[in-house]
Amino acid sequence: MEDSQSLRPKQAACLVCRRSKIKCDYSPHENKCKRCIQLDSECIRPTFHAGRQKGIKKYGDPIPRPPLPPYSLCTRKGLDKALYQIEQAIKRARTGEQNSEDDKAIGNLQALLEGSRAARSTPASSHLRRGSSHFNSPDQPDLSSDDDDELNNTPDSNTYMSLHHHNEENLAIDDAENPLQLLARASNLQLSPKPISGFSPKLPGPGAGRKKQHAEQPDEDPEMQSFFTAVRLNFDVGDDIDPITMGLVTEEEAESLFAFFHGKLAHTRWGLDPKIYTPSFTRSRSAFLCTSIMAASALFLPSAGALSKRLSYHCKTLAHRVIAKRHKSVEIVLAFMVNVPWMFPGQHSTDDETCWYVNMAATIAIDLSLHKVLIPMEVIGSGSHTALARGDCLDPRTALAMDGFGHIEHTSYLGQRLLRRRERCWIALFVLERGMSLARGRPYTVPVTRVIKDCDQWHRSSIADPMDGHLTSMAVLRRDLDSLLNTVRALCDGSQGISTDGGLIAQSIESAIERFFDSWLTEWGFSIGTGPQRRLPPYVEILVTHTRLSTYGGVINHPTAPMEVRQFFRTAGLSSAVTVMRAVIQGESQLLSIPNNTTIMVSFAACFALTLSAYATGSSMLAPSIRNLIEETADVLERVGSATKHRNGLSTLYGKYLRHIVKKAATAGDGQSQANTHPDPTVHRGGQLGTPSSTAAVSPPINSMGPPASQPPSMEAQMWPGTLQLSSMSDDQIAEVLNQPGNEFDPTFAGLSWDDMNQFDWLSWPNLTDLGF
Template identity: 90%
Template sequence: MEDSQSLRPKQAACLVCRRSKIKCDYSPHENKCKRCIQLDSECIRPTFHAGRQKGIKKYGDPTPAFSNRKRKGLDKALYQIEQAIKRARTGEQNSEDDKAIGNLQALLEGSRAARSTTASSHLRRGSSHFDSPDQPDISSDDDDELNNTPDSNTYMSLHHHNEENLAIDDAENPLQLLARASNLRLSPKPISGLSPKLPGPGPGRKNQHAEQADEDPEMQSFFTAVRLNFDVGDDIDPIVMGLVTEEEAESLFAFFHGNLAHTRWGLDPKIYTPSFTRSRSAFLCTSIMAASALFIPSADALSKRLSNHCKTLAHRVIAERHKSVEIVLAFMVNVPWMFPGQHSTDDETCWYVNMAATIAIDLSLHKLLIPMDFLGSGSQATLARGDCLDPRTALAMDGFGQIEPTSYLGQRLLRRRERCWIALFVLERGMSLARGRPYTVPVTRIIKDCDRWHRSSIADPMDGHLISMAVLRRDLDGLLNTVRALCDGSQGISTDGGLIAQSIESAIVRFFDSWQTEWGLSIGTGPQCRLPPYVEILVTHTRLSTYGAVINHPTAPMEVRQFFRTAGLSSAVTVMRAAIQGESQLQSIPNNTTIMVSFAACFALTLSAYATGSSMLAPSIRNLIEETAGVLERIGSATKHRNGLSTLYGKYLRHIVKKAATTGDGQSQANTHPGPAAPRSGQLGTPSSTAAASPPIKSMGPPMSQPPYVESQMWPGTLQLSSMSDDQIAEVLNQPGNEFDPAFSGLSWDDMNHFDWPSWPNLTDFGF
């Protein structure tokens, strides 16, 4: 009987037995059950459906509120993997867990191999572009991997994989701590919420769980790390809008990389081609073309259209919160040739630089690119995790999650991030130095370790120039601290001011000579390794600012101030000479460099006004400033639509020179009254320790023979300083008869505004 019942197929109870709630008893060979035979009624049996199986968990095992038997499909697989990983961490794994983890690792390795194959095929295409000098474009139409928007899921998975094991104290701020906490993968919550003490699910509770499921992704997305937000689209693309054609875009990009890259560092010409730049940022694409159009005589209307579109895109970036490496570069590209505002301090230079710095820090451009596995091995124990970023995470953050960091293309894309931060550091320090503003971009580990960064097989030709200025601006703080310490230490009663001046001069000369020795061979030209005019102006202005800091320091002895006024005058003359001699290479001179040249002119004009009445120094300086003003005016009006800031500064220099010549004639009579001559503080470069006690120098005996370069003059009674060498300029400044007036000893830095010079060079912001 039991065998026959066990072999009988399972069938559902008939409708008659169901209504009577009795067992439906039937034989395999009968079409009706016993009840239906007795009632002589039709026996209707529906299709059989197996019910829920009983659980297979052993007695005593904890039963989760939402166990695995109620899951199916992908949810069930994910749950099994999650539970297996949890048990593996606690050492309670079993054979099923090992099998699940092994299957997961096999899937991941297969996916990684597929990504590597895709990246390798793309690398082969990209390498052919890099190796060909005629076509360095890495973003052709079939290279969809670079033009696609970033996959947020790829970035989030990589970001979680790299940061899930980081200590909490590595978080730099509370927002980063929240973002890191949001990456914790919690197990799914029960759907029904059943428990022995809770009621069963109802319609209201189902809706509540559905709303909670919708809210969790939104909350998790809110607290994740920063994501890119590209400023691209047909409504803002300059080519789609009809502002330029594709042929014009190619020509403008080639002009920028060939003629403007030496003054606006930061862009790799092999990466930033028109097609690649369009796919990343309309702001950068338009900015590059607008900058090129400024210097093309026939591009008047085109320049106006692109410049107006640039302003629109800049405000759109702020309003829409766009963020990318290319937007940082776009802000920097606009800074050098920005149109003047209604006032000398009314342009948007500082605003653009600060916006670029804000976005750059948000994108972690200031962090070292070091694999977290390498960092965790202990080989880089001196580096904090908060100062580092995994290269794979950086690429995924930029939208290149499919590119391998070790590939040729990956290395170039990572290097572009580092170059962007270094260029921003140099630009911001130069702007602050020219305008007397406090620094905002910090000296990070990238800047501290950048001395050999330009020595790479994939380096750009302009990387050496960029790093040379980064090193100079980085190490300048140490020099100023040394000068400050020497001045502060000279407050003793028996301190010899001449010795202090000699110590300070030795420190300054050693600093700049060391820099010249290191970088003159790398970026210099000719047998004498002459620096390019643009770099020479930046370096000499930095030296002039250092001398000005010494002059203005409140604890500097009088002998120190007197000596460095002569040294400062020499640096100011050298800045103007470099601008005059390098006019042909300074057609794209940036606005900040224009300010540096103009400040050097005002510095020299003010100091030369205190020379003795019989000296040719003052008229020679005025002659040099006239030449400098002409250079600035010609550069600022190279094209009729250039509207360069240098034109205004050139006119301004002519105005103050005329004013100085008028007032100088009246003051020269007062300066010739009998009185003791100003004590000389020593020759330029060789300060005398007994300068204060030396007797006045009088012009006695036969007149001294003038050097041969004095005979060729632009105007009678003046020296043509623009054609002299450094040694000749030093000889002129140290000649007897070129002493400063006694009233010069009381000159302070505030007197530099004597000729209405803007009060930007306020070195008190730098600790002086």
């Protein structure tokens, strides 16, 4: 054994064993050592030289060294060292003293510059041509399965890192508002290759780049570098959660459910582009979104009861999985928003997960920078958009890379649609969150970003969706409402002078409100209106009129508003409340998929009108007419809430309870009218504004979701004889009725307080103190 070891020729350890600092065990007849065989790596062994290398002296011997020039090459590192080498090579080339190393460095630099110019000038690669094939034409898109595979190719995380680093070569701190993003930027700079002089025209791939970084930086912790990187997508896909793979639905059923959603439900749930979100594409991006779309469609199909139950249960499971697994994507934001409109009621009116879903969607959306303006960084660097801060902008190439589409050119047709889907998602989230907050009395959480400020013409695009106009109109209304509230508040606060005319202040406030809504209607009525009169769709009309009603309610309740202002706007507020209910009754056929937030808005309008009508004089027919209108509204809410046996709509509960409190108000009103000609408003409120706890014995059970037992129209007409049919009147006719001499309010009316409305403990009415009042 010893003889064999002595006869064995000496050979240096391979590079792998040297790096691991272990003994290199190999056989003379083998080309690889045991370690390299295990790792299946190339075994490179340099030539072994016995003894010390030339120029190395024993320890302790003085080593003569030439003096170092100031700030020489050996004291430079990284990028500074590479730039110094190139500068010296160029200087020597000018004087004719260059050597072979200088020629090599200059040649590599020229090749690198030419390759960069060629990459920028090339309009499309084979990947881009395949990506663009998703749409055969702007009018007739065709997303095939092969194209979806190309779309679903998520590039390596280093692709996004290198792209992000390339876009930020000017080292501008455009994410100064985000400390975590700054840390990620710093990590990207540290991971950049050091030896610039080693560049060649053939750039290594991401995998080779990682190996080179680890080889040159063995002291850096990979886990730490992975932690301080930019945001990464985390898709919720897999055979264990895919609804089609699990057998919950077939591919044919999925196609049918998607078509139903885009054709029948898109007008109440904005944010999805039907030309992009096909079943195959959505399935490859998010199981949560795919299941949510199909569950929403099955909810309105009479023969899909069992399918709806399976999909709804799986959808809730996926929602909790998204939180536990920290999944992030634009599709997950859309999935949370798709679930909000038709969420099942809980045991209590505040038990649903609407607010939680909206907040989760907003959190993920901000993490993915959906709130930023998509502008190329070279445009920002040129100074043409000086009004935009760098922190408010995001390069389109970076956005596509973040979404997993780094191989698609941002100027292509497909790239433009993918970028527009990000903007649509953020605008839809803004509209949904503002509407939810306005309906439920919650403070706003989604900010008014630059995308929202500049969205007035966003719907005017060659690749716009038909519902983009409706979405933009509501975004503009919600956005500009803050300025209107500030104007009204300033007028009320400025009326505290002793000699201030309350009537003049009331007219000024009325003029500001009317001018605001007339301007909006002039701008958007023609764009999204239908028919010769360009009437707004029922869903949009309810949202707009409820916004007007909330504004009037804030004026009535504002603490500094003069008495004349409060009395003046009681008629305007009642007119808006009647208009909301009339829109529900007349547009029932288009409101079969009425969202939960809209149901709460309608219920608020009904209770607002019911409370104000309590102050009408005893001889007026206004209160019975309002009660009759609320009865009709309750019938519609019950019918649309039980459109299918498995619908389980929230509007059914609200309709039943509206009917119940109207009957109680009528009973209390009749008793008081016999006792006194002018009813005491306090007694009226105590009789008509009951709470669930005080009326549980006579109210129908809230969990009973059977078909509503609506009364025939003849019985409803007999219930309130001699009443006015407000549901069939126009706006002018309603205003004329409310202003008739016989319909004046009781002299004791001193303004509607939110204490009156808060008697409805089953609803959280808007507290306009939190909204600016």
